[in-house]
Amino acid sequence: MMKCILTVVSILIVMKVISLKGRAKRNLNTIKHKTAVITGASSGIGMAFAKYLAKRGFELTLVARSKKVLEELQEKLKEYKVSVSIFEADLSTNAGTNSLIEYVNKMEKPLGAFFNCAGITHKIPEALVDLPREENENIINLHVMQATHLAQAINVVFKKQKSGLFVQMASGLGIVTMPLLSVYAASKTYLITLMRAINEESRAFNARFIAACPFWVSTPMTMTKKTTSTFIQPETFVSDFFADSWKKTIVNPHSTHKLVEKMLMAMPEGMRMNKLYADMIGTRRGIIKKLNRMNQ
Template sequence: MKTALITGASSGIGKAFAQELAQRNYNLIMVARSKSLLLELQEKLQSEYSIKVKVICQDLSISHAGEAIFKEVKQDNIFVDLLINNAGFGDYGRFIDRDLQKQLNMIQVNISALVELTHLFLTEMKQEGKGEIINVSSIAGYQPLPYLSVYAATKAFVLSFSEALWAEYKSYGIKILALCPGPTESKFPEVAEFTNFPGMEGNQNGIAKAEDVVKNALSALEKSQANVVTGGIGNQIVVNLSRFFPRELIVKGIEKQFRQN
């Protein structure tokens, strides 16, 4: 039986990955900060699917959190067949008006912890000649986003990093995918303090279901794609804008759309 490790597994896309993979008979290692939510999900999935679910309560904003997770997994002598680096968050507002430590924590979670976990588990995958990794980026990774500047930059890193590794390691029998969803049912708006943005509160038009994002991601992984943009045609338009318009024009338009009142 295969094992998948999922960060940010207590809600949103991470939780949807856990539920879908449990249905597909994967054992799970679920990582998040909220122990109570993880334990609740653990009990549910073990009961419904008769799988093994290990819970690791870990704050990825702490330096070397990835190493701590890896060591705990190795203590149980578990090989991770599928690594899903899903944990991440954003922060909305003018850059210098936002808390600097929150921005630095975002870089730690969205980039540093992801790189650390990828390096540690990919090393084992290469030795075994098998393995799969999904790194969750975003359509925000395709262009700068004023008022979400650090977030978009971290997702651009994840996209570029993941595509590079896809090319490096495909000949070793390892699949690596950059997952780029658009707006999706999650706690992102709440954590980013983005809920007062027009259209974000009480309007589910254009908001994808996490379950659909997960199924699209796993389908793309099976096909050995380097990346997948999930959601409707609107997301496809967004990620291709820079092919047809100057970047300065695009970012100016986004600034007007995202500008705080």
């Protein structure tokens, strides 16, 4: 009996894997042109997108502030025998954003997809009353002002060529709200709203806009390398992203993250905020301890 149950479970797992691979293939096939630009490509999710797409034959332009790191990634991607260009730009500045827009407008081949993974967060979780104004302005500038400029300019390209996919890295925190990360979470809520609106506006010329909304991913920005049931690796997020349904503008692809979102959003708002605040107090203590160890 137990052997029979294990056999059935094994078959179901194999069928699930096959189904996810099929969905990923279908999603990739919706990208008309196999060319992609990826910002924030020097680490974390941006780098994971670069590896995933290069392995599947996409020609890439990798964008980040660190030319050295981009060159190292470019060298690693040679094994996939695809064209990989690098573009050094600081997208927290108007000059950096404008230079990238100019680059995209002059690309010889049509643009299939644009992955905007450039992002920053608060150095230490703090209540808004204690957050440095400059830190807030930096987050709002990158996540709101510069991201809007990029989305608008890339959509002009998509409108001309009658196709295109724009993936904006947002966050599950932009869905549930997060005390002590208030400005970061609010900027992600803005991006989710922006993607929803632009996606509807762009249906007529076959352009697609998606807000990718994971919760916890192990990246330099989150200052962790650990992997748990909730803290996932960038590669896991990216593979889950392509294997998930793209029927909605918001894509929160990891199964555990989906469950967390449902549970939190089912709570009364006051209860949810109290829980998240208490959780972030503990997270803040852990981050301060880690920073103190690093500075010793």
